Amino acid sequence: MNSNRPIDWVVVHCSATRSDRDITAADIDSFHRVRGFSSAGYHYYIRKSGRIERMRPESEPGAHAYGYNRNSIAVCYEGGLDENGRPADTRTPQQKQVLVALLRALKADYPQARICGHRDLSPDRNGNGTIDRWERTKECPCFDALHEYEEL
Secondary structure, X not given: OOOOOOOXXXXXXXXXXXXXXXXXXXXXXXXXXXXXXXXXXXXXXXXXXXXXXXOOOOOOOOOOOOOOHHHEEEEEEOOEEOOOOOEOOOXXXXXXXXXXXXXXXXXXXXXXXXXXXXXXXXXXXXXXXXXXXXXOOOOOOOOOHHHHXXXX
16 A cells, blocks of 8 residues: 555545445446546445455545545445335444444554545535535445444
């Protein structure tokens, strides 16, 4: 790990895919290329099994959070939608465990970085210093990453 670029954010994403389907890193790469990206926009992808798949090198900016790509690392977990396609915290126990370990390692490499969810980077439309539920442009990652990982 460790990038040669300044990292101010570690952004947690979900793949926004149904929990009853298997989506590989190659699938994510394909989805992102169809959208016009040069490759998958995330740096790390955590499968339901807890296996981490590396995607973009940390030395390259991601393509995952408009306005934040240059100074962030993107971590995505498989899932985020229930079997009916609705936003839900679908993380498996393995994903939760591995996600914490990866975020700790990234914080060790980038101690100044803040950990947040993609949804926490939505515009603060009313200027109160908090991204309220109605201000979110996405539900990703379908749980409150900002508070869950604030102690890391």
